[in-house]
Every structure is written in structure tokens, then in C-alpha cells.
Amino acid sequence: xxxxxxxxxxxxxxxxxxxxxxxxxxxxxxxxxxxxxxxxxxxxxxxxxxxxxxxxxxxxxxxxxxxxxxxxxxxxxxxxxxxxxxxxxxxxxxxxxxxxxxxxxxxxxxxxx
Numbered sequence: 001x002x003x004x005x006x007x008x009x010x011x012x013x014x015x016x017x018x019x020x021x022x023x024x025x026x027x028x029x030x031x032x033x034x035x036x037x038x039x040x041x042x043x044x045x046x047x048x049x050x051x052x053x054x055x056x057x058x059x060x061x062x063x064x065x066x067x068x069x070x071x072x073x074x075x076x077x078x079x080x081x082x083x084x085x086x087x088x089x090x091x092x093x094x095x096x097x098x099x100x101x102x103x104x105x106x107x108x109x110x111x112x113x
Contacts, residue, residue, distance in 0.1 A: 016102040020051035022095045025064035030072060043069075046099060066091030068100070079104055 029043025045062045047055040070078065070087040078085045082100045089096060 016053050016099065016106065017051050018048050018095065018098040018102065022051055022098060023049050024066060025062055026095050026099060027060060027062065027064045027067040029060060029067065029069050030075065064091070066095050068096040079107055
């Protein structure tokens with residue numbers, strides 16, 4: 001998952017929202033170099049309050065308790081069809097699922113007229 005995509009999608013004028021009851025931080029990441037002695041993470045942390053995305057950062061040191069992680073191909077598959085998500089989850093999976101559905105809608109929105 002590209003952290004630049006997550007940031008752009010969350011900060012656009014018609015920004016993303018998550019379920020109204022969701023609040024807190026959600027870390028979306030992938031392991032950038034799994035074979036390295038100390039693997040690096042790449043991703044973004046999304047902060048929400050009352051269903052509204054209030055901040056997005058690439059500071060992955062934020063301890064969110066909520067996370068979703070996967071290799072790049074699994075992220076692509078999940079964004080195409082969130083129903084077949086093959087991610088590893090932690091914390092509140094519904095928070096991540098709600099955000100991923102919003103990202104999917106942003107990617108595949110079809111405007112008519």
C-alpha cells in the first residue's frame with residue numbers, strides 16, 4: 001500500500017470517513033524488506049474521531065493498537081475487492097475494514113453525468 005495514496009485519499013476535498021462509531025488510530029503498513037536483519041515498515045497511520053478522518057501521518061512509531069498489514073499484492077487485491085481481504089489484522093478489524101471500503105469506493109467511484 002502506498003502511504004502517499006492513503007494520505008491523498010484521506011485529505012482530498014471529498015475526504016474519506018469511517019463508521020460513525022470509530023475513533024482512534026489505525027496503522028496500515030507492509031514490511032518493506034522482509035529479508036533484512038531489521039525489516040523496515042512502510043505505510044501510514046490514520047487518526048479518526050467520531051467517524052471523521054482528522055489526520056494521516058507516515059510516522060509508524062505511533063502505537064495504535066489497531067493495524068492491518070499485508071504484502072503489496074494482498075493490499076492491491078483488498079483494495080480491488082475488500083470482501084476478499086487477505087490481511088493480517090490487530091485490534092479492531094472493523095475499523096480497518098471500514099477504512100478499506102472507503103478507499104475502495106474512492107478508487108472505483110464512477111461519476112455519471
